[in-house]
Amino acid sequence: MSLYRLSEPADQLVAPAIVAAFDGWIDAAGASTAATVLVGGDGEAVATFDPDALYDYRSRRPVLDVLDGKLTELVWPDLTLKRARHGARDLLVLTGPEPDFKWRELSQDVLEISQKLGVVQWVSLGAIPAAVPHTRPVPILATASKQGLLAEDEQQGPEGLLRVPSAALSTIELAVSSAGMPAVGFYAQVPHYVGGPFASATIGLLEHAGRHLGVELPLGALPDEAMAQRQRLDQAVADSEESREYVGRLEQMADEQGQPSGEDLVSEIERFLQQGGGESGPRPRGER
Numbered sequence: 001m002s003l004y005r006l007s008e009p010a011d012q013l014v015a016p017a018i019v020a021a022f023d024g025w026i027d028a029a030g031a032s033t034a035a036t037v038l039v040g041g042d043g044e045a046v047a048t049f050d051p052d053a054l055y056d057y058r059s060r061r062p063v064l065d066v067l068d069g070k071l072t073e074l075v076w077p078d079l080t081l082k083r084a085r086h087g088a089r090d091l092l093v094l095t096g097p098e099p100d101f102k103w104r105e106l107s108q109d110v111l112e113i114s115q116k117l118g119v120v121q122w123v124s125l126g127a128i129p130a131a132v133p134h135t136r137p138v139p140i141l142a143t144a145s146k147q148g149l150l151a152e153d154e155q156q157g158p159e160g161l162l163r164v165p166s167a168a169l170s171t172i173e174l175a176v177s178s179a180g181m182p183a184v185g186f187y188a189q190v191p192h193y194v195g196g197p198f199a200s201a202t203i204g205l206l207e208h209a210g211r212h213l214g215v216e217l218p219l220g221a222l223p224d225e226a227m228a229q230r231q232r233l234d235q236a237v238a239d240s241e242e243s244r245e246y247v248g249r250l251e252q253m254a255d256e257q258g259q260p261s262g263e264d265l266v267s268e269i270e271r272f273l274q275q276g277g278g279e280s281g282p283r284p285r286g287e288r
Contacts, residue, residue, distance in 0.1 A: 002109050002112070003049050003050050003053055003054065003102060003105060003106055003109050004047050004048065004049050004050070004109050004113060005047065005048050005049075006046065006047045006113060006116065007044075007045065007046055007047070008046070008116070008117070009044075009046055009083060009117075013083070013090045013092075013117055013118060014085075014088060014089050014090050015088075015089040015090070015120055016089070016090040016091070016092055016117055016118060016119050016120065017089070017090075017091055017092070017119065017120060017121035017122070017123060017213055018081075018091075018092045018093075018094055018110075018114060018119050018121070018122050018123065018176075019036060019039055019091050019092070019093050019094070019123045019125065019209060019213075020036070020093070020094035020095065020122070020123070020124055020125065020169055020172070020173075021033050021035060021036045021094075021095050021124070021125040021126065021169065022095065022096065022097065022098035022099075022167065022168060022169050023095075023096065023097045023098060024097060024098030024167075025098055025165070025167050025168075026126045026127065026128055026167050026169075026187070027098075027126060027127055028127040028128055028129045028188075028190040028198075028201075029127055029190045029194060029196065029197055029198035029201060030127075030197050031127035031188050031190060031197070031198055031201035031202045031205060032125035032126045032127050032188070032202075032205055033095055034197060034199075034202045035125050035202050035205045035206050035209070035217075036093050036094075036095040036125065037095070038202075038206065038217065038218050038219070038220050038222075039084060039086070039091060039093050039206070039209075039217055039218075040082040040084050040093035040095065041084050041218070043082040043083045043084035043085075043093065044082065044083050045080045045081065045082050045083075046081050046082065046083050046092065046117070047080065047081035047113055048078075048079075048080050048081075049079040049080070049096075049106070049109075051076050051077050051078065051079065053101065053102055054077075054079060054099035054100065054101055054102060054106065055077045055097065055099060055100050055101070056100040056101070057077075059100065060077050060097055060100070062074045062075055062076045062077065063075040077096065077097045078096050078097075079094075079095075079096030079097065079099065080094075080095070080096060081093070081094045081113065082095075086213075086215040086216070086217060087214070087215035087216065088215075089213070089214075089215060091213070091215070092117065092119065094110065094172075098167065098168050098169070099168050103168050103171045103172075104171065106168070106171075106172065107171050107172045107174075107175035107176075108175060110172050110175070110176065111172075111175050111176050111179055114176055114181065115179075119176075119181065120181070120182075121181070121182055121183075121213065122173060122176050122177065122181050122182070122183035122184070123183075123184055123185070123186070123209050123212060123213065124143075124169050124170070124173050124183070124184070124185035124186070125185070125186055125187075125205050125209060126167070126169065126185065126186070126187040126188070127187060127188040127189075127190050127198075127201050127205070128141075128187055128188070128189055128190065129189075129190055129191075129192040130189035130190060130191070130192060131192060131250060131253065132189045132190075132191050132250060132254055133191060133247050133250035133251045133254055134191045134194060134200070134229075134230065134233045134247070135234075135247065135251060136251065136254050137200075137204070138188050138189060138190070138198075138200050138201045138203075138204040139155070139188075139189040139254075140154070140155065140186050140187065140188055140189070140204050140205070140208050141155055141156075141157065141158070141186075141187045141189065142154045142155055142156050142157075142184060142185065142186055142187070142208070143156065143184060143185040143187075144156055144183070144184045144185075145177035145181075145182060145183040145184070146182065149182055149183075149184050149212075150184060150212075151211065151212075154208065170185075173185065184212060186205055186208045186209060186212075188201035188202075188204050188205050189201075191250075193246075194233070197225075198229065199222045199223075199225035199226035199229055200226045200229070200230070202222055203219060203222050203223065203226060206218075206219060206222075
């Protein structure tokens with residue numbers, strides 16, 4: 001029995017591509033799922049997945065509304081595939097909380113859906129905590145299932161073997177790419193001292209994904225949010241000598257090193273896990 005229910009679109013899809021991001025691991029600052037919210041918009045759901053089979057409700061509890069002492073509504077974790085038209089093509093946006101169970105079965109189901117709907121491309125979006133300063137453009141690391149899929153100025157890597165805890169998203173991407181679908185991933189590096197959303201990372205992901213897919217993706221209010229966040233961070237750093245010195249060291253590292261090594265990335269991921277998935281490293285005072 002499959003994990004999904006498919007509602008095939010009434011009209012023919014045009015060059016459909018899947019854009020996917022899951023809340024959880026790996027979605028630092030919520031940057032990648034924020035991108036899929038903008039890409040998916042108010043598009044129709046073409047596939048839904050069985051939450052009872054995919055989620056541990058004790059670790060990801062449904063949200064209960066209690067109004068005037070009366071239980072009124074439960075909102076359950078929800079994984080969906082939505083259709084949205086951008087430019088002259090269709091994008092299918094797969095997003096929701098990262099599943100707890102049945103990763104391999106889910107991967108095969110997503111592959112089956114992709115084949116039924118004629119999907120021609122896959123794009124994973126993610127975000128990782130990193131020792132990078134907020135004063136520089138957000139670095140975007142990329143993966144590709146074969147040579148020639150990425151633009152010349154996009155960083156594929158890091159070089160060599162990188163062994164990290166896997167995400168459910170990567171399991172699905174590997175399944176579809178192994179079946180022959182061209183697949184890429186874009187991963188924003190988020191300053192590990194930033195708490196809460198980081199609009200600049202979401203903008204970077206949308207720009208890279210849009211360029212790869214040949215469409216212009218909506219940014220919504222992100223540019224204004226990014227400017228306001230930059231001003232708050234700059235002020236918080238200016239108010240603390242320790243923070244100024246720390247960000248200065250990060251700026252020097254960014255200017256000298258360029259793309260981080262695999263060892264640096266593993267260190268940041270381990271730090272991220274030790275902090276329970278929250279931000280790590282010193283946070284400039286005043287940033288919450």
